[in-house]
Amino acid sequence: MDADSRVARWEARAEIPLFIAALLYLGSYAVRVLDRGLPPAWIDLCLAVTCATWASFAVDYAVRWRLGGPRRFLVYLRRHPLDTVVLVLPLLRPLRIIHLYDAVQRRRDEPRLSLYGRVIAYAGTTAVLLGFAGALAVFQAERDAPGATIRTFGDAVWWTASTLTTVGYGDITPVTPLGRTIATGLMICGVALLGAVTGAFSSWLIQTFTRDDERPPAG
The missing domain is CATH 1.10.287.70 (Helix Hairpins)
Incomplete structure (x- = not known):
């Protein structure tokens, strides 16, 4: 199986989980922005959800890089600028x-x-x-x-x-x-x-x- 096929299979499997993760990321961020009276425990929970979902985006990015074949990381950055921007700014x-x-x-x-x-x-x-x-x-x-x-x-x-x-x-x-x-x-x-x-x-x-x-x- 070539690199493109492996990446395509991974993206097909990860599309829905990552979409759910994106909604969770957005939801936890929205709660922290809109509700200034949150108790500290809820703030910590929202922050934990934000970090966990961002970690899932980072894992997806790393997996697609590795499945794409043997290439240097800087080469991958140049060829996939949108993915890199989305990883840095998940919103x-x-x-x-x-x-x-x-x-x-x-x-x-x-x-x-x-x-x-x-x-x-x-x-x-x-x-x-x-x-x-x-x-x-x-x-x-x-x-x-x-x-x-x-x-x-x-x-x-x-x-x-x-x-x-x-x-x-x-x-x-x-x-x-x-x-x-x-x-x-x-x-x-x-x-x-x-x-x-x-x-x-x-x-x-x-x-x-x-x-x-x-x-x-x-x-």
Whole structure:
């Protein structure tokens, strides 16, 4: 069995457990951010869940590196920059939609609505999870800053929605360096998600209509 097959089998087995781990990571982080009155024991529990789930991401990263064949770690870093970014910043894990989009592109000679539909559905789920994570992060960074306009989690959700959709009303803006860094990342992610959805749907439509035109006339 070649390296690509081993990696594919591992990813298929680990996809659901890692998705659950990502939800646990996000949930434990959300509790720590949104509830400032947590007892110390609950804070410690949330921190333990956060660390344990991050460790599962690190194990997945290491396994895929080893299954990928004998290559230097720095080479793997250069070839898989997205995986490395997601490992360092687990809140960005929804960005792994790009892998699914790549799978669609590799199979563009076989337009299947189910596969393209999965891309669109996954993009929607990714936008929700990424938006929630971004709202949490910017709320934590901005809520106590002097002159901040993001004072409540509702403000953070509204700002995140307008940023991810690239609307940007400008009524609420981050004022801290960390908040503006998060804003930049969300803008890039919003453009990428929109491009993935429109690209997949347009590609499917073009290929479907092309094949219909190539069919011989009836009779």
